[in-house]
Amino acid sequence: MNPRHTRSLTEGPSPADAHAPALPYPDxxxxxxxxxxxxxxxxxxxxxxxxxxxxxxxxxxxxxxxxxxxxxxxxxxxxxxxxxxxxxxxxxxxxxxxxxxxxxxxxxxxxxxxxxxxxxxxxxxxxxxxxxxHHDGRAPDWEPVTWHALGTRAPRFAAWEMPGHSQDVVENTVDLGHFGPLHGWGESEVAEPAVFDGRSFRVSVRSRERVPLLGESPLEVTLEGCGISQVHVCTALPRFGVRTCALYATTMIAPAAFQLRQASRLDVAEPGALPGPAARWLSRSLTRLLAGVMFRGNCEFVAQDFPVWATKRYQSPPRLARGDGPIGPFRHWARQFYPPDRLRAHVPSSVRSAEGSRSG
Ligand code: FES
Ligand SMILES: [Fe+2]
Structure with a gap:
Protein backbone atom coordinates (compact mmCIF):
# COMPACT_ATOMS: atom_id res chain seq x y z
CA MET A 1 0.00 0.00 0.00
CA ASN A 2 1.22 3.47 -0.77
CA PRO A 3 -1.15 5.77 1.12
CA ARG A 4 -1.40 9.39 0.09
CA HIS A 5 -1.21 12.33 2.48
CA THR A 6 0.91 10.49 5.08
CA ARG A 7 4.08 12.56 4.89
CA SER A 8 3.24 14.65 7.93
CA LEU A 9 2.28 11.72 10.16
CA THR A 10 4.59 10.93 13.05
CA GLU A 11 6.29 7.58 12.80
CA GLY A 12 9.35 5.83 14.17
CA PRO A 13 10.58 5.85 17.79
CA SER A 14 9.57 8.89 19.83
CA PRO A 15 12.27 11.11 21.31
CA ALA A 16 13.62 9.89 24.65
CA ASP A 17 11.32 10.60 27.60
CA ALA A 18 9.70 13.39 25.62
CA HIS A 19 6.49 13.25 27.63
CA ALA A 20 7.73 12.36 31.13
CA PRO A 21 11.44 12.65 31.89
CA ALA A 22 12.29 9.82 34.27
CA LEU A 23 15.33 11.48 35.84
CA PRO A 24 15.55 15.06 37.09
CA TYR A 25 18.46 17.40 36.42
CA PRO A 26 21.66 16.19 38.13
CA ASP A 27 23.74 18.37 40.45
CA HIS A 134 22.88 22.53 42.41
CA HIS A 135 19.12 22.14 42.82
CA ASP A 136 19.08 23.93 46.22
CA GLY A 137 21.64 26.59 45.28
CA ARG A 138 24.41 25.02 47.38
CA ALA A 139 28.01 26.18 46.84
CA PRO A 140 30.43 23.65 45.31
CA ASP A 141 31.49 20.94 47.77
CA TRP A 142 33.65 19.00 45.27
CA GLU A 143 35.82 19.77 42.25
CA PRO A 144 35.82 18.34 38.72
CA VAL A 145 38.67 15.90 38.12
CA THR A 146 41.57 17.11 35.97
CA TRP A 147 42.76 14.36 33.64
CA HIS A 148 46.10 14.18 31.85
CA ALA A 149 46.60 16.01 28.54
CA LEU A 150 48.03 13.37 26.24
CA GLY A 151 50.72 14.29 23.69
CA THR A 152 51.73 17.75 22.54
CA ARG A 153 49.18 18.42 19.82
CA ALA A 154 46.10 20.61 20.37
CA PRO A 155 42.92 18.65 20.98
CA ARG A 156 40.27 18.23 18.30
CA PHE A 157 36.74 19.23 19.24
CA ALA A 158 33.24 18.09 18.35
CA ALA A 159 29.82 18.74 19.87
CA TRP A 160 26.30 17.41 19.48
CA GLU A 161 22.82 18.04 20.90
CA MET A 162 20.02 15.50 21.15
CA PRO A 163 16.96 14.35 23.09
CA GLY A 164 17.59 12.19 26.15
CA HIS A 165 19.31 12.35 29.51
CA SER A 166 23.01 12.92 30.16
CA GLN A 167 23.15 9.99 32.60
CA ASP A 168 22.93 7.64 29.61
CA VAL A 169 26.26 8.98 28.31
CA VAL A 170 27.99 8.34 31.64
CA GLU A 171 26.26 5.00 32.22
CA ASN A 172 27.41 3.97 28.74
CA THR A 173 31.00 3.69 29.95
CA VAL A 174 30.17 0.92 32.44
CA ASP A 175 27.68 -0.74 30.09
CA LEU A 176 30.37 -3.19 29.07
CA GLY A 177 27.80 -5.47 27.43
CA HIS A 178 27.05 -3.04 24.61
CA PHE A 179 30.61 -2.57 23.32
CA GLY A 180 30.45 -5.77 21.28
CA PRO A 181 26.88 -5.66 19.90
CA LEU A 182 26.71 -1.91 19.20
CA HIS A 183 30.34 -0.88 18.65
CA GLY A 184 31.75 -4.08 17.19
CA TRP A 185 34.49 -4.80 19.70
CA GLY A 186 35.49 -8.46 19.82
CA GLU A 187 36.53 -10.64 22.76
CA SER A 188 36.21 -7.92 25.41
CA GLU A 189 37.24 -8.67 28.97
CA VAL A 190 37.45 -6.58 32.10
CA ALA A 191 41.11 -5.81 32.87
CA GLU A 192 40.40 -3.91 36.11
CA PRO A 193 36.94 -4.15 37.68
CA ALA A 194 34.95 -0.97 38.22
CA VAL A 195 35.78 1.08 41.29
CA PHE A 196 33.32 3.75 42.45
CA ASP A 197 35.00 6.25 44.74
CA GLY A 198 33.37 9.49 45.88
CA ARG A 199 32.36 11.49 42.81
CA SER A 200 34.41 9.32 40.42
CA PHE A 201 34.65 5.83 39.00
CA ARG A 202 37.10 3.87 36.86
CA VAL A 203 37.07 0.61 34.90
CA SER A 204 39.53 -0.94 32.40
CA VAL A 205 38.75 -3.21 29.48
CA ARG A 206 40.83 -5.23 27.01
CA SER A 207 39.53 -5.89 23.51
CA ARG A 208 40.54 -5.76 19.84
CA GLU A 209 39.81 -3.01 17.33
CA ARG A 210 40.09 -2.64 13.58
CA VAL A 211 41.44 0.78 12.57
CA PRO A 212 40.84 2.04 9.02
CA LEU A 213 44.06 1.95 6.93
CA LEU A 214 46.00 0.22 9.71
CA GLY A 215 44.32 -3.08 10.47
CA GLU A 216 43.54 -4.81 13.75
CA SER A 217 45.28 -4.39 17.09
CA PRO A 218 44.77 -5.35 20.71
CA LEU A 219 42.97 -2.50 22.42
CA GLU A 220 43.38 -1.36 26.03
CA VAL A 221 40.76 1.04 27.30
CA THR A 222 40.50 2.84 30.63
CA LEU A 223 37.18 4.55 31.26
CA GLU A 224 36.86 7.12 34.03
CA GLY A 225 33.89 9.20 35.05
CA CYS A 226 33.36 12.20 37.30
CA GLY A 227 29.82 13.25 38.22
CA ILE A 228 26.95 13.00 35.75
CA SER A 229 28.96 15.27 33.54
CA GLN A 230 32.30 14.05 32.28
CA VAL A 231 33.93 10.85 31.08
CA HIS A 232 37.53 10.28 30.08
CA VAL A 233 38.25 7.44 27.65
CA CYS A 234 41.91 6.50 27.34
CA THR A 235 42.80 3.95 24.66
CA ALA A 236 46.05 2.28 23.65
CA LEU A 237 46.62 0.38 20.42
CA PRO A 238 50.02 -1.16 21.30
CA ARG A 239 50.53 -2.69 17.87
CA PHE A 240 50.61 0.78 16.28
CA GLY A 241 52.19 2.69 19.19
CA VAL A 242 49.10 4.90 19.32
CA ARG A 243 47.39 6.25 22.43
CA THR A 244 44.32 8.45 22.41
CA CYS A 245 42.29 10.08 25.09
CA ALA A 246 38.93 11.70 24.69
CA LEU A 247 36.94 13.79 27.11
CA TYR A 248 33.17 13.48 26.81
CA ALA A 249 31.35 16.22 28.71
CA THR A 250 27.59 16.06 28.85
CA THR A 251 25.17 18.77 29.95
CA MET A 252 21.40 18.78 30.36
CA ILE A 253 19.93 21.80 28.58
CA ALA A 254 16.22 20.98 29.01
CA PRO A 255 14.27 18.29 30.92
CA ALA A 256 14.77 15.78 28.08
CA ALA A 257 17.64 17.15 26.00
CA PHE A 258 21.40 17.31 26.43
CA GLN A 259 24.59 18.49 24.77
CA LEU A 260 27.69 16.33 24.38
CA ARG A 261 31.17 17.78 23.87
CA GLN A 262 34.16 15.73 22.81
CA ALA A 263 37.81 16.81 23.04
CA SER A 264 40.24 14.21 21.61
CA ARG A 265 43.99 14.01 21.96
CA LEU A 266 46.47 11.64 20.33
CA ASP A 267 50.01 10.48 21.01
CA VAL A 268 52.12 8.36 18.64
CA ALA A 269 55.36 6.60 19.57
CA GLU A 270 58.44 7.86 17.66
CA PRO A 271 59.57 5.49 14.89
CA GLY A 272 63.02 4.74 16.38
CA ALA A 273 64.70 2.90 13.48
CA LEU A 274 65.07 5.91 11.13
CA PRO A 275 67.69 8.71 11.31
CA GLY A 276 66.68 12.06 12.86
CA PRO A 277 65.11 14.27 10.12
CA ALA A 278 63.42 11.35 8.37
CA ALA A 279 62.07 10.08 11.67
CA ARG A 280 60.72 13.53 12.52
CA TRP A 281 59.10 13.93 9.09
CA LEU A 282 57.58 10.46 9.25
CA SER A 283 56.45 11.02 12.82
CA ARG A 284 54.77 14.34 11.94
CA SER A 285 53.10 12.95 8.82
CA LEU A 286 52.03 9.78 10.56
CA THR A 287 50.73 11.67 13.54
CA ARG A 288 48.72 14.03 11.30
CA LEU A 289 47.25 11.11 9.40
CA LEU A 290 46.50 9.15 12.54
CA ALA A 291 45.05 12.16 14.33
CA GLY A 292 42.49 12.53 11.53
CA VAL A 293 41.73 8.83 11.38
CA MET A 294 41.40 8.45 15.15
CA PHE A 295 39.34 11.64 15.51
CA ARG A 296 36.89 10.50 12.84
CA GLY A 297 36.88 7.08 14.48
CA ASN A 298 36.03 8.59 17.88
CA CYS A 299 33.19 10.62 16.38
CA GLU A 300 31.79 7.63 14.49
CA PHE A 301 32.17 5.44 17.57
CA VAL A 302 30.20 7.71 19.87
CA ALA A 303 27.63 8.46 17.16
CA GLN A 304 26.68 4.78 17.15
CA ASP A 305 25.06 5.42 20.54
CA PHE A 306 23.10 8.51 19.46
CA PRO A 307 19.94 6.83 18.07
CA VAL A 308 19.74 4.72 21.23
CA TRP A 309 20.24 7.61 23.65
CA ALA A 310 17.83 9.83 21.72
CA THR A 311 14.94 7.36 21.91
CA LYS A 312 15.50 5.21 25.02
CA ARG A 313 13.80 5.51 28.38
CA TYR A 314 15.29 5.17 31.84
CA GLN A 315 14.53 1.52 32.53
CA SER A 316 14.13 1.10 36.26
CA PRO A 317 14.68 -1.51 37.42
CA PRO A 318 16.78 -2.79 34.51
CA ARG A 319 16.48 -6.53 33.86
CA LEU A 320 20.18 -7.28 33.99
CA ALA A 321 21.89 -10.43 32.75
CA ARG A 322 25.27 -12.11 33.15
CA GLY A 323 27.60 -10.26 30.76
CA ASP A 324 26.32 -6.80 31.66
CA GLY A 325 28.73 -4.32 33.18
CA PRO A 326 28.31 -2.93 36.71
CA ILE A 327 25.07 -1.11 35.96
CA GLY A 328 23.64 -1.70 39.44
CA PRO A 329 26.62 -0.25 41.36
CA PHE A 330 26.75 2.62 38.85
CA ARG A 331 23.13 3.59 39.50
CA HIS A 332 23.68 3.34 43.23
CA TRP A 333 26.70 5.68 42.88
CA ALA A 334 24.77 8.05 40.58
CA ARG A 335 22.05 8.75 43.15
CA GLN A 336 24.32 11.13 45.05
CA PHE A 337 23.99 13.64 42.18
CA TYR A 338 20.20 13.98 42.36
CA PRO A 339 17.79 15.64 44.79
CA PRO A 340 16.77 12.70 47.04
CA ASP A 341 13.09 13.60 47.08
CA ARG A 342 12.88 13.92 43.29
CA LEU A 343 14.65 10.60 42.77
CA ARG A 344 12.45 8.82 45.28
CA ALA A 345 9.42 10.04 43.39
CA HIS A 346 10.76 8.39 40.25
CA VAL A 347 12.18 5.18 41.72
CA PRO A 348 10.11 3.26 44.33
CA SER A 349 12.11 1.92 47.27
CA SER A 350 11.54 -1.75 46.29
CA VAL A 351 13.06 -0.96 42.91
CA ARG A 352 15.99 0.98 44.40
CA SER A 353 17.09 -1.97 46.53
CA ALA A 354 16.79 -4.31 43.53
CA GLU A 355 18.97 -1.97 41.44
CA GLY A 356 21.65 -1.80 44.10
CA SER A 357 21.89 -5.57 44.44
CA ARG A 358 22.25 -6.35 40.72
CA SER A 359 25.39 -6.09 38.75
CA GLY A 360 27.04 -7.93 35.91
S1 FES B 1 21.76 48.66 31.76
FE1 FES B 1 19.61 48.80 31.81
S2 FES B 1 18.97 46.75 31.61
FE2 FES B 1 21.11 46.61 31.72
FE1 LIG C 1 28.59 3.34 23.53
Whole structure:
Protein backbone atom coordinates (compact mmCIF):
# COMPACT_ATOMS: atom_id res chain seq x y z
CA MET A 1 0.00 0.00 0.00
CA ASN A 2 1.22 3.47 -0.77
CA PRO A 3 -1.15 5.77 1.12
CA ARG A 4 -1.40 9.39 0.09
CA HIS A 5 -1.21 12.33 2.48
CA THR A 6 0.91 10.49 5.08
CA ARG A 7 4.08 12.56 4.89
CA SER A 8 3.24 14.65 7.93
CA LEU A 9 2.28 11.72 10.16
CA THR A 10 4.59 10.93 13.05
CA GLU A 11 6.29 7.58 12.80
CA GLY A 12 9.35 5.83 14.17
CA PRO A 13 10.58 5.85 17.79
CA SER A 14 9.57 8.89 19.83
CA PRO A 15 12.27 11.11 21.31
CA ALA A 16 13.62 9.89 24.65
CA ASP A 17 11.32 10.60 27.60
CA ALA A 18 9.70 13.39 25.62
CA HIS A 19 6.49 13.25 27.63
CA ALA A 20 7.73 12.36 31.13
CA PRO A 21 11.44 12.65 31.89
CA ALA A 22 12.29 9.82 34.27
CA LEU A 23 15.33 11.48 35.84
CA PRO A 24 15.55 15.06 37.09
CA TYR A 25 18.46 17.40 36.42
CA PRO A 26 21.66 16.19 38.13
CA ASP A 27 23.74 18.37 40.45
CA UNK A 28 27.43 19.12 39.86
CA UNK A 29 29.80 20.70 37.34
CA UNK A 30 28.60 20.90 33.74
CA UNK A 31 30.38 21.80 30.52
CA UNK A 32 29.12 24.95 28.85
CA UNK A 33 31.96 25.64 26.38
CA UNK A 34 35.34 24.51 25.19
CA UNK A 35 38.03 26.69 26.74
CA UNK A 36 39.30 27.61 23.27
CA UNK A 37 35.93 29.17 22.35
CA UNK A 38 36.23 31.74 25.09
CA UNK A 39 38.86 34.17 23.87
CA UNK A 40 39.25 37.48 25.76
CA UNK A 41 36.63 39.97 24.64
CA UNK A 42 34.06 37.31 23.74
CA UNK A 43 30.67 37.08 25.43
CA UNK A 44 28.92 33.71 25.05
CA UNK A 45 25.45 32.54 26.08
CA UNK A 46 25.03 28.83 26.74
CA UNK A 47 22.08 26.73 27.97
CA UNK A 48 22.30 24.87 31.28
CA UNK A 49 19.33 23.01 32.74
CA UNK A 50 16.60 25.25 31.39
CA UNK A 51 18.41 28.55 31.95
CA UNK A 52 20.97 30.63 30.10
CA UNK A 53 24.47 31.19 31.41
CA UNK A 54 26.57 34.13 30.17
CA UNK A 55 30.33 33.53 29.93
CA UNK A 56 33.22 35.89 29.30
CA UNK A 57 36.98 35.93 29.73
CA UNK A 58 39.07 38.65 31.35
CA UNK A 59 42.39 39.88 29.96
CA UNK A 60 44.34 37.92 32.59
CA UNK A 61 42.72 34.69 31.32
CA UNK A 62 40.19 34.36 34.13
CA UNK A 63 36.72 33.12 33.15
CA UNK A 64 33.47 34.51 34.52
CA UNK A 65 30.00 32.92 34.44
CA UNK A 66 26.94 34.96 35.41
CA UNK A 67 23.18 34.69 35.35
CA UNK A 68 21.90 36.29 32.18
CA UNK A 69 19.70 39.17 33.29
CA UNK A 70 20.96 42.65 34.06
CA UNK A 71 20.12 43.80 37.62
CA UNK A 72 19.04 47.20 36.22
CA UNK A 73 16.05 46.43 33.98
CA UNK A 74 16.62 42.84 32.97
CA UNK A 75 18.28 42.99 29.55
CA UNK A 76 20.04 39.80 28.47
CA UNK A 77 23.75 40.27 29.13
CA UNK A 78 24.57 37.78 26.39
CA UNK A 79 23.85 40.67 24.00
CA UNK A 80 26.46 42.74 25.81
CA UNK A 81 30.11 43.34 24.99
CA UNK A 82 33.44 43.58 26.78
CA UNK A 83 35.25 46.87 27.24
CA UNK A 84 38.57 45.92 28.77
CA UNK A 85 37.57 43.75 31.71
CA UNK A 86 34.10 45.30 32.07
CA UNK A 87 30.95 43.63 30.78
CA UNK A 88 28.69 46.27 29.24
CA UNK A 89 24.93 45.75 29.21
CA UNK A 90 23.48 46.58 25.77
CA UNK A 91 20.35 48.35 27.09
CA UNK A 92 21.57 51.36 29.13
CA UNK A 93 25.31 50.59 29.04
CA UNK A 94 25.74 49.90 32.74
CA UNK A 95 29.24 48.45 33.24
CA UNK A 96 30.14 45.50 35.48
CA UNK A 97 33.73 45.03 36.66
CA UNK A 98 35.71 41.77 36.95
CA UNK A 99 34.23 41.07 40.39
CA UNK A 100 30.68 41.52 39.03
CA UNK A 101 30.02 44.83 40.77
CA UNK A 102 28.34 47.62 38.81
CA UNK A 103 31.11 50.21 38.33
CA UNK A 104 29.23 52.86 36.32
CA UNK A 105 25.94 53.61 34.62
CA UNK A 106 25.52 54.73 31.06
CA UNK A 107 24.47 58.17 32.34
CA UNK A 108 27.59 59.06 34.33
CA UNK A 109 25.59 58.74 37.57
CA UNK A 110 26.48 56.54 40.59
CA UNK A 111 25.60 52.83 40.27
CA UNK A 112 22.40 51.85 42.07
CA UNK A 113 22.75 49.84 45.31
CA UNK A 114 22.64 46.03 45.22
CA UNK A 115 23.33 45.95 41.51
CA UNK A 116 26.06 43.29 41.35
CA UNK A 117 25.84 40.52 38.77
CA UNK A 118 24.84 37.06 40.04
CA UNK A 119 28.09 35.12 39.56
CA UNK A 120 28.11 31.35 39.11
CA UNK A 121 30.99 29.08 40.19
CA UNK A 122 33.09 28.27 37.12
CA UNK A 123 36.16 26.08 36.46
CA UNK A 124 38.37 25.57 33.44
CA UNK A 125 39.76 22.01 33.30
CA UNK A 126 40.30 19.37 30.61
CA UNK A 127 40.10 21.97 27.78
CA UNK A 128 36.55 22.73 28.91
CA UNK A 129 34.65 25.34 30.92
CA UNK A 130 32.40 23.91 33.65
CA UNK A 131 29.70 25.74 35.62
CA UNK A 132 28.34 24.52 38.94
CA UNK A 133 24.64 23.94 39.35
CA HIS A 134 22.88 22.53 42.41
CA HIS A 135 19.12 22.14 42.82
CA ASP A 136 19.08 23.93 46.22
CA GLY A 137 21.64 26.59 45.28
CA ARG A 138 24.41 25.02 47.38
CA ALA A 139 28.01 26.18 46.84
CA PRO A 140 30.43 23.65 45.31
CA ASP A 141 31.49 20.94 47.77
CA TRP A 142 33.65 19.00 45.27
CA GLU A 143 35.82 19.77 42.25
CA PRO A 144 35.82 18.34 38.72
CA VAL A 145 38.67 15.90 38.12
CA THR A 146 41.57 17.11 35.97
CA TRP A 147 42.76 14.36 33.64
CA HIS A 148 46.10 14.18 31.85
CA ALA A 149 46.60 16.01 28.54
CA LEU A 150 48.03 13.37 26.24
CA GLY A 151 50.72 14.29 23.69
CA THR A 152 51.73 17.75 22.54
CA ARG A 153 49.18 18.42 19.82
CA ALA A 154 46.10 20.61 20.37
CA PRO A 155 42.92 18.65 20.98
CA ARG A 156 40.27 18.23 18.30
CA PHE A 157 36.74 19.23 19.24
CA ALA A 158 33.24 18.09 18.35
CA ALA A 159 29.82 18.74 19.87
CA TRP A 160 26.30 17.41 19.48
CA GLU A 161 22.82 18.04 20.90
CA MET A 162 20.02 15.50 21.15
CA PRO A 163 16.96 14.35 23.09
CA GLY A 164 17.59 12.19 26.15
CA HIS A 165 19.31 12.35 29.51
CA SER A 166 23.01 12.92 30.16
CA GLN A 167 23.15 9.99 32.60
CA ASP A 168 22.93 7.64 29.61
CA VAL A 169 26.26 8.98 28.31
CA VAL A 170 27.99 8.34 31.64
CA GLU A 171 26.26 5.00 32.22
CA ASN A 172 27.41 3.97 28.74
CA THR A 173 31.00 3.69 29.95
CA VAL A 174 30.17 0.92 32.44
CA ASP A 175 27.68 -0.74 30.09
CA LEU A 176 30.37 -3.19 29.07
CA GLY A 177 27.80 -5.47 27.43
CA HIS A 178 27.05 -3.04 24.61
CA PHE A 179 30.61 -2.57 23.32
CA GLY A 180 30.45 -5.77 21.28
CA PRO A 181 26.88 -5.66 19.90
CA LEU A 182 26.71 -1.91 19.20
CA HIS A 183 30.34 -0.88 18.65
CA GLY A 184 31.75 -4.08 17.19
CA TRP A 185 34.49 -4.80 19.70
CA GLY A 186 35.49 -8.46 19.82
CA GLU A 187 36.53 -10.64 22.76
CA SER A 188 36.21 -7.92 25.41
CA GLU A 189 37.24 -8.67 28.97
CA VAL A 190 37.45 -6.58 32.10
CA ALA A 191 41.11 -5.81 32.87
CA GLU A 192 40.40 -3.91 36.11
CA PRO A 193 36.94 -4.15 37.68
CA ALA A 194 34.95 -0.97 38.22
CA VAL A 195 35.78 1.08 41.29
CA PHE A 196 33.32 3.75 42.45
CA ASP A 197 35.00 6.25 44.74
CA GLY A 198 33.37 9.49 45.88
CA ARG A 199 32.36 11.49 42.81
CA SER A 200 34.41 9.32 40.42
CA PHE A 201 34.65 5.83 39.00
CA ARG A 202 37.10 3.87 36.86
CA VAL A 203 37.07 0.61 34.90
CA SER A 204 39.53 -0.94 32.40
CA VAL A 205 38.75 -3.21 29.48
CA ARG A 206 40.83 -5.23 27.01
CA SER A 207 39.53 -5.89 23.51
CA ARG A 208 40.54 -5.76 19.84
CA GLU A 209 39.81 -3.01 17.33
CA ARG A 210 40.09 -2.64 13.58
CA VAL A 211 41.44 0.78 12.57
CA PRO A 212 40.84 2.04 9.02
CA LEU A 213 44.06 1.95 6.93
CA LEU A 214 46.00 0.22 9.71
CA GLY A 215 44.32 -3.08 10.47
CA GLU A 216 43.54 -4.81 13.75
CA SER A 217 45.28 -4.39 17.09
CA PRO A 218 44.77 -5.35 20.71
CA LEU A 219 42.97 -2.50 22.42
CA GLU A 220 43.38 -1.36 26.03
CA VAL A 221 40.76 1.04 27.30
CA THR A 222 40.50 2.84 30.63
CA LEU A 223 37.18 4.55 31.26
CA GLU A 224 36.86 7.12 34.03
CA GLY A 225 33.89 9.20 35.05
CA CYS A 226 33.36 12.20 37.30
CA GLY A 227 29.82 13.25 38.22
CA ILE A 228 26.95 13.00 35.75
CA SER A 229 28.96 15.27 33.54
CA GLN A 230 32.30 14.05 32.28
CA VAL A 231 33.93 10.85 31.08
CA HIS A 232 37.53 10.28 30.08
CA VAL A 233 38.25 7.44 27.65
CA CYS A 234 41.91 6.50 27.34
CA THR A 235 42.80 3.95 24.66
CA ALA A 236 46.05 2.28 23.65
CA LEU A 237 46.62 0.38 20.42
CA PRO A 238 50.02 -1.16 21.30
CA ARG A 239 50.53 -2.69 17.87
CA PHE A 240 50.61 0.78 16.28
CA GLY A 241 52.19 2.69 19.19
CA VAL A 242 49.10 4.90 19.32
CA ARG A 243 47.39 6.25 22.43
CA THR A 244 44.32 8.45 22.41
CA CYS A 245 42.29 10.08 25.09
CA ALA A 246 38.93 11.70 24.69
CA LEU A 247 36.94 13.79 27.11
CA TYR A 248 33.17 13.48 26.81
CA ALA A 249 31.35 16.22 28.71
CA THR A 250 27.59 16.06 28.85
CA THR A 251 25.17 18.77 29.95
CA MET A 252 21.40 18.78 30.36
CA ILE A 253 19.93 21.80 28.58
CA ALA A 254 16.22 20.98 29.01
CA PRO A 255 14.27 18.29 30.92
CA ALA A 256 14.77 15.78 28.08
CA ALA A 257 17.64 17.15 26.00
CA PHE A 258 21.40 17.31 26.43
CA GLN A 259 24.59 18.49 24.77
CA LEU A 260 27.69 16.33 24.38
CA ARG A 261 31.17 17.78 23.87
CA GLN A 262 34.16 15.73 22.81
CA ALA A 263 37.81 16.81 23.04
CA SER A 264 40.24 14.21 21.61
CA ARG A 265 43.99 14.01 21.96
CA LEU A 266 46.47 11.64 20.33
CA ASP A 267 50.01 10.48 21.01
CA VAL A 268 52.12 8.36 18.64
CA ALA A 269 55.36 6.60 19.57
CA GLU A 270 58.44 7.86 17.66
CA PRO A 271 59.57 5.49 14.89
CA GLY A 272 63.02 4.74 16.38
CA ALA A 273 64.70 2.90 13.48
CA LEU A 274 65.07 5.91 11.13
CA PRO A 275 67.69 8.71 11.31
CA GLY A 276 66.68 12.06 12.86
CA PRO A 277 65.11 14.27 10.12
CA ALA A 278 63.42 11.35 8.37
CA ALA A 279 62.07 10.08 11.67
CA ARG A 280 60.72 13.53 12.52
CA TRP A 281 59.10 13.93 9.09
CA LEU A 282 57.58 10.46 9.25
CA SER A 283 56.45 11.02 12.82
CA ARG A 284 54.77 14.34 11.94
CA SER A 285 53.10 12.95 8.82
CA LEU A 286 52.03 9.78 10.56
CA THR A 287 50.73 11.67 13.54
CA ARG A 288 48.72 14.03 11.30
CA LEU A 289 47.25 11.11 9.40
CA LEU A 290 46.50 9.15 12.54
CA ALA A 291 45.05 12.16 14.33
CA GLY A 292 42.49 12.53 11.53
CA VAL A 293 41.73 8.83 11.38
CA MET A 294 41.40 8.45 15.15
CA PHE A 295 39.34 11.64 15.51
CA ARG A 296 36.89 10.50 12.84
CA GLY A 297 36.88 7.08 14.48
CA ASN A 298 36.03 8.59 17.88
CA CYS A 299 33.19 10.62 16.38
CA GLU A 300 31.79 7.63 14.49
CA PHE A 301 32.17 5.44 17.57
CA VAL A 302 30.20 7.71 19.87
CA ALA A 303 27.63 8.46 17.16
CA GLN A 304 26.68 4.78 17.15
CA ASP A 305 25.06 5.42 20.54
CA PHE A 306 23.10 8.51 19.46
CA PRO A 307 19.94 6.83 18.07
CA VAL A 308 19.74 4.72 21.23
CA TRP A 309 20.24 7.61 23.65
CA ALA A 310 17.83 9.83 21.72
CA THR A 311 14.94 7.36 21.91
CA LYS A 312 15.50 5.21 25.02
CA ARG A 313 13.80 5.51 28.38
CA TYR A 314 15.29 5.17 31.84
CA GLN A 315 14.53 1.52 32.53
CA SER A 316 14.13 1.10 36.26
CA PRO A 317 14.68 -1.51 37.42
CA PRO A 318 16.78 -2.79 34.51
CA ARG A 319 16.48 -6.53 33.86
CA LEU A 320 20.18 -7.28 33.99
CA ALA A 321 21.89 -10.43 32.75
CA ARG A 322 25.27 -12.11 33.15
CA GLY A 323 27.60 -10.26 30.76
CA ASP A 324 26.32 -6.80 31.66
CA GLY A 325 28.73 -4.32 33.18
CA PRO A 326 28.31 -2.93 36.71
CA ILE A 327 25.07 -1.11 35.96
CA GLY A 328 23.64 -1.70 39.44
CA PRO A 329 26.62 -0.25 41.36
CA PHE A 330 26.75 2.62 38.85
CA ARG A 331 23.13 3.59 39.50
CA HIS A 332 23.68 3.34 43.23
CA TRP A 333 26.70 5.68 42.88
CA ALA A 334 24.77 8.05 40.58
CA ARG A 335 22.05 8.75 43.15
CA GLN A 336 24.32 11.13 45.05
CA PHE A 337 23.99 13.64 42.18
CA TYR A 338 20.20 13.98 42.36
CA PRO A 339 17.79 15.64 44.79
CA PRO A 340 16.77 12.70 47.04
CA ASP A 341 13.09 13.60 47.08
CA ARG A 342 12.88 13.92 43.29
CA LEU A 343 14.65 10.60 42.77
CA ARG A 344 12.45 8.82 45.28
CA ALA A 345 9.42 10.04 43.39
CA HIS A 346 10.76 8.39 40.25
CA VAL A 347 12.18 5.18 41.72
CA PRO A 348 10.11 3.26 44.33
CA SER A 349 12.11 1.92 47.27
CA SER A 350 11.54 -1.75 46.29
CA VAL A 351 13.06 -0.96 42.91
CA ARG A 352 15.99 0.98 44.40
CA SER A 353 17.09 -1.97 46.53
CA ALA A 354 16.79 -4.31 43.53
CA GLU A 355 18.97 -1.97 41.44
CA GLY A 356 21.65 -1.80 44.10
CA SER A 357 21.89 -5.57 44.44
CA ARG A 358 22.25 -6.35 40.72
CA SER A 359 25.39 -6.09 38.75
CA GLY A 360 27.04 -7.93 35.91
S1 FES B 1 18.97 46.75 31.61
FE1 FES B 1 21.11 46.61 31.72
S2 FES B 1 21.76 48.66 31.76
FE2 FES B 1 19.61 48.80 31.81
FE1 LIG C 1 28.59 3.34 23.53
Missing amino acids: GWFAVAFAAELVPGTVLTRPLQGEDVVLYRLRDGGVRAVRPYCPHLGAHLGLGAMEGDDLICPFHRFAFGPDGSCVRTGYGTPPPPSSDLAALPVREVNDTVFVWR
